[in-house]
Amino acid sequence: AQKVTQAQTEISVVEKEDVTLDCVYETRDTTYYLFWYKQPPSGELVFLIRRNSFDEQNEISGRYSWNFQKSTSSFNFTITASQVVDSAVYFCALRSGQNFVFGPGTRLSVLP
Amino acid sequence: NAGVTQTPKFQVLKTGQSMTLQCAQDMNHEYMSWYRQDPGMGLRLIHYSVGAGITDQGEVPNGYNVSRSTTEDFPLRLLSAAPSQTSVYFCASSYTQSSYNSPLHFGNGTRLTVT
Numbered sequence: 003a004q005k006v007t008q009a010q011t012e013i014s015v016v017e018k019e020d021v022t023l024d025c026v027y028e029t030r031d032t033t034y035y036l037f038w039y040k041q042p043p044s045g046e047l048v049f050l051i052r053r054n055s056f057d058e059q060n061e062i063s064g065r066y067s068w069n070f071q072k073s074t075s076s077f078n079f080t081i082t083a084s085q086v087v088d089s090a091v092y093f094c095a096l097r098s099g100q101n102f103v104f105g106p107g108t109r110l111s112v113l114p
Numbered sequence: 115n116a117g118v119t120q121t122p123k124f125q126v127l128k129t130g131q132s133m134t135l136q137c138a139q140d141m142n143h144e145y146m147s148w149y150r151q152d153p154g155m156g157l158r159l160i161h162y163s164v165g166a167g168i169t170d171q172g173e174v175p176n177g178y179n180v181s182r183s184t185t186e187d188f189p190l191r192l193l194s195a196a197p198s199q200t201s202v203y204f205c206a207s208s209y210t211q212s213s214y215n216s217p218l219h220f221g222n223g224t225r226l227t228v229t
Binding site: 011033035037039045046047049052054093095097098099100101102104105106107 | 145147149154155156157159162164172202204206210214215217218219220222223
């Protein structure tokens with residue numbers, strides 16, 4: 003069975019702090035794909051990043067970075083120098099076939 | 115490209131009423147799906163389709179029907195609405211088969227309230 007766990011239900015930080023959102027996944031497949039999505043207060047779901055199981059390189063995009071570790075089945079997301087606009091619910095998702103499995107989400111609140 | 119277009123944005127139903135949520139995509143995606151989002155439960159898959167004429171059940175299919183007569187359209191039907199179906203519904207699509215690395219593209223959601 004496939005499963006995605008995001009143990010942090012809610013996180014609050016003050017602007018300019020760094021914050022890491024955890025994602026742990028379970029799958030028996032050797033080929034799979036991991037995704038992060040952002041859901042701002044306006045409600046739409048925005049795709050942020052994709053990573054395949056064969057590529058363990060970390061990725062940085064501006065203030066965002068992702069750390070993929072197969073040994074611990076984790077795909078964590080770090081926001082550096084957080085801003086109020088980062089306030090959102092963030093979902094981690096796994097795909098190893100047709101369907102996607104989503105974690106329950108982490109609500110991030112960045113306070114000014 | 116409009117992407118994934120989902121209508122209506124808001125809907126209020128009385129218990130027992132029926133309705134159809136519309137979803138259309140213009141990206142020629144084979145895969146289309148419907149999710150419901152409830153507080154603390156993330157996104158749960160209702161039904162999905164991997165091509166015209168092919169549909170299958172997801173995690174929470176009871177009370178919902180779907181059909182896929184064209185590649186572009188994937189409507190979701192509530193046959194007899196119940197208060198437990200109060201939720202936010204998202205339609206999403208992606209490439210599949212040779213491109214499992216393709217992300218899901220989401221519509222903007224429908225907020226449904228059943229009284």
